[in-house]
Amino acid sequence: MSDKEILSLLRRDLCEPFIEKMLDALRGAYAAAYDDISHPPGGFVIQRPSAEWDPVDLQAVRDGRRDNGMKALMRSCSDHGAPYQVKTLPCNGQKIVVGQLGQLLVLAEPIDNLRARPEHAAYKADLAASHFAVRQLEMDLGDGWRQRIDARNTMLVVIQHGMRVGGFNRRDTSLAMMRLAVPDASFGSWLFQANVMNGELGSVLGWTQFEKVGETRPKQEDRVFVSLRRGLGERDIEL
Numbered sequence: 001m002s003d004k005e006i007l008s009l010l011r012r013d014l015c016e017p018f019i020e021k022m023l024d025a026l027r028g029a030y031a032a033a034y035d036d037i038s039h040p041p042g043g044f045v046i047q048r049p050s051a052e053w054d055p056v057d058l059q060a061v062r063d064g065r066r067d068n069g070m071k072a073l074m075r076s077c078s079d080h081g082a083p084y085q086v087k088t089l090p091c092n093g094q095k096i097v098v099g100q101l102g103q104l105l106v107l108a109e110p111i112d113n114l115r116a117r118p119e120h121a122a123y124k125a126d127l128a129a130s131h132f133a134v135r136q137l138e139m140d141l142g143d144g145w146r147q148r149i150d151a152r153n154t155m156l157v158v159i160q161h162g163m164r165v166g167g168f169n170r171r172d173t174s175l176a177m178m179r180l181a182v183p184d185a186s187f188g189s190w191l192f193q194a195n196v197m198n199g200e201l202g203s204v205l206g207w208t209q210f211e212k213v214g215e216t217r218p219k220q221e222d223r224v225f226v227s228l229r230r231g232l233g234e235r236d237i238e239l
Helices: 003-013 016-038 053-063 065-079 122-128 142-148 200-204 210-216
Strands: 084-088 095-101 104-110 155-163 175-183 190-195
Touching: 003 104, 003 155, 003 190, 016 053, 016 065, 016 155, 016 175, 016 200, 053 065, 065 084, 065 095, 065 104, 065 155, 104 122, 122 155, 190 200
Parallel strands: 104 155
Antiparallel strands: 084 095, 095 104, 155 175, 175 190
16 A cells, blocks of 8 residues: 555544544543542542552553553444444454444554554454455454444554553553554554654644644654555555
C-alpha cells in the first residue's frame, strides 16, 4: 500500500468524533479501574495495611488495560452506529473486539510506551493480511463475525493506549498515551503511526493545526512522528 492510499482511506473513513469518543472512553475506563481497586464499590472503605499492597494493585490495574480498550471500542462503535464483534479465540480463550468504520477494521491494544513494536498474534496477522485483498479470513471466526464484520478489502488500524510507568496512584494509572497505527500485512512493522493526545493525528488528517495544538497542550516525553515504511514483503497487495 502506498502512503497516499493509507492517508486517503484514513481521511475518508476515520472521523474526529469517533477518536474523541474513544479518547474520552479510555480516560473513563482507566479512572474507573483505579477507583474499583482503591475504593471498592459497596460503600465500604478498606484501610490499606501498608504500601506493600501497591505493586499487587498496580499489576491488577495494568492487567485490566486490555479490557479498558475493548470496552472503549465497543462504546465508541455503539455511539457512532458502527458494527463491532466480540469473539472468543478458540486457541486460548482470549476475547477480542474488532470494530469497523467503512473499510477500516479497528483493534484496541495496550502498550507500555510509544516506541512499542507490533505484538504479533495469528489473528492480528490474518486481519492485517486483508489489506485491500478480496479474500476470506483464514481464521475461523464463526458465522456471527461474517454477518457483522466484512474483512474483505479493508485496512487494519490499531488504537494503542497505555499509562505511565510509576506507582499506584491516580496520576500514574490514568491514560497517558494513545496512538493510532497501521500495521503491514504480516503485522510485523508499522506503516503509519501518529500520536492522538498531542494532536499529531488530527494535524495529519486535517482536523486541527498541529502548531496550535502544540501551543496549548503539554508535549509528551515520547514524541512519535508519522512514519510510513516501504518494501514490505510478498504478502502486501498494492492497488
